[in-house]
Amino acid sequence: MIPTQPIGSIPRPAALIDAVAANGGNSEDPALAPLFEDAIRDTISRFEATGSPVISDGEQRKYHNFFDYCVHGLPNMGPDGFKIPFAAGHTRRMPRLVSAPFRYKVHADQYLAVALRYATVPVKQAVISPSALSLLYPNEGIPDYSREQFIEDLLVEHVNEVRSCLQKGAHAVQIDFTEGRFAVKIDPTGALLASFIDLNNLALARFTADERARIGVHTCPGGDLDSTHSADADYAELLPSLLQLNVKNFYIALAGEPDRKRVLSVIKQYLQPHQRIFAGVVSPIDPRVETPEEVRDRVLEAAEYIPVAQLGTTDDCGFSPFSDDLSTTRAKAFAKIAARVKGTALASEILRASA
Numbered sequence: 001m002i003p004t005q006p007i008g009s010i011p012r013p014a015a016l017i018d019a020v021a022a023n024g025g026n027s028e029d030p031a032l033a034p035l036f037e038d039a040i041r042d043t044i045s046r047f048e049a050t051g052s053p054v055i056s057d058g059e060q061r062k063y064h065n066f067f068d069y070c071v072h073g074l075p076n077m078g079p080d081g082f083k084i085p086f087a088a089g090h091t092r093r094m095p096r097l098v099s100a101p102f103r104y105k106v107h108a109d110q111y112l113a114v115a116l117r118y119a120t121v122p123v124k125q126a127v128i129s130p131s132a133l134s135l136l137y138p139n140e141g142i143p144d145y146s147r148e149q150f151i152e153d154l155l156v157e158h159v160n161e162v163r164s165c166l167q168k169g170a171h172a173v174q175i176d177f178t179e180g181r182f183a184v185k186i187d188p189t190g191a192l193l194a195s196f197i198d199l200n201n202l203a204l205a206r207f208t209a210d211e212r213a214r215i216g217v218h219t220c221p222g223g224d225l226d227s228t229h230s231a232d233a234d235y236a237e238l239l240p241s242l243l244q245l246n247v248k249n250f251y252i253a254l255a256g257e258p259d260r261k262r263v264l265s266v267i268k269q270y271l272q273p274h275q276r277i278f279a280g281v282v283s284p285i286d287p288r289v290e291t292p293e294e295v296r297d298r299v300l301e302a303a304e305y306i307p308v309a310q311l312g313t314t315d316d317c318g319f320s321p322f323s324d325d326l327s328t329t330r331a332k333a334f335a336k337i338a339a340r341v342k343g344t345a346l347a348s349e350i351l352r353a354s355a
């Protein structure tokens, strides 16, 4: 069977979103804990009902978004950090580190521990990349806290987070690297992308080979409010560098690409024998639910370029990386996931019969 895994986020239930809003946006109020627990339990139960052999907790507890969950609410974070403009016209903004030291408030293994209490199938855990968090450090610097010291503190926190997830029993840990393609867009010289790859490889070098076999990296053009931040940046400028990351698994948005065959040819050219490509076969920002047959055909297309033993499938992105993105309903997200699972199984049968 061709393995299939989700990316991560699922839209939060309306009852939870309404309760957080009524609480002035304070998602960390302990009074809301029972609603979060309900959201996680319901998400996992519906995830398992799709037949997905690997699930996530839908990132219900990464309440605000996928990139600053680990530092959200810390007193040394200001609101005015790095900006990410989307094609639909809106902008998302990261926090900015205003003083030393850099520490996580939350590590994602806390979320995993809760998910594992409810799940009856393997659970994947996503974490934010060191390269994304490196953008928290201001260009003008911080007195008595050099960028070098910040990067070392960041690497320690990231490695602890990933290793704790692996030790607690994550089936896989996915490092969210949506800023890779964005780097291609904002710095056509390639220098920013190269610095991101180097930093993430510094982190990956701290794991054992066995650990790296359960670690993967997700790339996409962004997926927020049915819009992207870097779909206009050429994948061919990103993928050769991406595949230099010292890791086994790559979760690559592909379903939403206008020319999938071209992207697949680039992957084929740079793919190394120890790597596995989880190709995106459903698109969260496409309002239409894909059919299993469409998914099947996308898998068969990918198998023309990627050896079946190195192929897997995934969603192009999370279904709600920012919790205030209500452009996709929970029902639609699970319908798309069910299509991914069925279509991947259909393709597996055909490829097995022809092997």
Ligand SMILES: [Zn+2]
Residues within 6 Å of the ligand: 007, 178, 218, 219, 220, 221, 222, 223, 316, 317, 318
């Ligand atoms: Zn994504």
